[in-house]
Amino acid sequence: MNTESLFDLTGKVAVVTGGGDGIGRGSCEILAAAGASVVVSDISLEKAQQVADGIVGAGGKAVAVACNVLLEDDLTNLIDSAVKAFGTVNILVNNAGMGGGGRENPFSIDRAYVERIYAINVFAPWQLSKLAAPHMQKSGYGSIVNITSMSSVNNSPSMAIYGSSKAALNHMASNLAFDYGPMGIRVNNVGPGATRTHALSTVLTPEIEARMLAHTPIHRLGEVSDIAGAVLYFASPVSAWVSGQTLMVNGGGVQTLD
Numbered sequence: 001m002n003t004e005s006l007f008d009l010t011g012k013v014a015v016v017t018g019g020g021d022g023i024g025r026g027s028c029e030i031l032a033a034a035g036a037s038v039v040v041s042d043i044s045l046e047k048a049q050q051v052a053d054g055i056v057g058a059g060g061k062a063v064a065v066a067c068n069v070l071l072e073d074d075l076t077n078l079i080d081s082a083v084k085a086f087g088t089v090n091i092l093v094n095n096a097g098m099g100g101g102g103r104e105n106p107f108s109i110d111r112a113y114v115e116r117i118y119a120i121n122v123f124a125p126w127q128l129s130k131l132a133a134p135h136m137q138k139s140g141y142g143s144i145v146n147i148t149s150m151s152s153v154n155n156s157p158s159m160a161i162y163g164s165s166k167a168a169l170n171h172m173a174s175n176l177a178f179d180y181g182p183m184g185i186r187v188n189n190v191g192p193g194a195t196r197t198h199a200l201s202t203v204l205t206p207e208i209e210a211r212m213l214a215h216t217p218i219h220r221l222g223e224v225s226d227i228a229g230a231v232l233y234f235a236s237p238v239s240a241w242v243s244g245q246t247l248m249v250n251g252g253g254v255q256t257l258d
């Protein structure tokens with residue numbers, strides 16, 4: 001058996017949102033290492049360009065596209081740009097996300113905040129999936145991977161909007177798997193536990209980290225590469241009969257901020 005071919009993405013085209021940093025960046029890099037042509041998108045074109053340049057410098061294929069997933073025109077432009085650059089879209093990683101961090105006091109946040117969090121965490125993945133699906137169907141290979149969160153199943157204070165938006169993402173994927181399956185498209189989620197990125201660094205203190213580790217059997221916080229490995233699994237042929245699933249990547253434990 002040739003195990004390498006199970007993870008081989010040569011000839012496949014991957015689009016990643018929020019690809020300029022953290023989990024998005026790690027996803028771009030691992031998909032490119034597996035042979036995919038990667039469209040690195042981010043609200044910051046500069047960051048996306050740096051990641052794309054790094055991939056090309058290492059011998060891979062990548063382009064950078066500016067995309068604020070809160071803007072509908074940017075979503076359309078992202079898929080159009082991918083098709084223009086590489087001919088199709090086979091893999092979509094809906095990674096850009098926002099909210100949480102224990103900052104969502106339900107009595108002080110307003111409706112505009114709630115709408116923004118749902119727009120980035122739920123609406124954008126839904127819209128990009130819809131835009132990418134015809135290309136995936138036509139090409140004969142489609143895999144959508146959403147980055148959800150352990151917060152979609154955890155309960156903790158001041159996390160209701162982020163947590164519920166990521167729970168909506170989980171359930172949206174498991175339902176879309178029914179709609180997209182007959183088109184040859186799989187839809188799955190990766191749910192990171194606390195993972196060392198810029199976003200986590202804005203809330204992590206030594207005390208919080210110690211409490212998290214007390215409930216984490218694999219006694220460390222996550223690294224971007226831990227999450228990227230799960231993205232590669234869902235993106236590649238090794239998971240050809242896996243759809244509608246959410247895989248929590250969390251060291252076997254539960255990390256909450258309280």
Ligand SMILES: NC(=O)c1ccc[n+]([C@@H]2O[C@H](COP(=O)([O-])OP(=O)(O)OC[C@H]3O[C@@H](n4cnc5c(N)ncnc54)[C@H](O)[C@@H]3O)[C@@H](O)[C@H]2O)c1
Nearest residue numbers: 018020021022023043068069097149192194195197198199
């Ligand atoms: N880091 C964690 O502990 C953790 C845990 C659970 C889930 N997640 C999820 O992982 C995903 C990535 O988080 P991260 O920790 O890697 O973040 P990060 O802060 O390291 O990187 C986020 C990237 O997204 C970009 N971005 C921000 N707003 C954007 C927008 N509107 N449109 C497009 N790009 C935008 C930023 O420029 C940045 O490059 C998010 O969906 C987050 O909810 C992270």
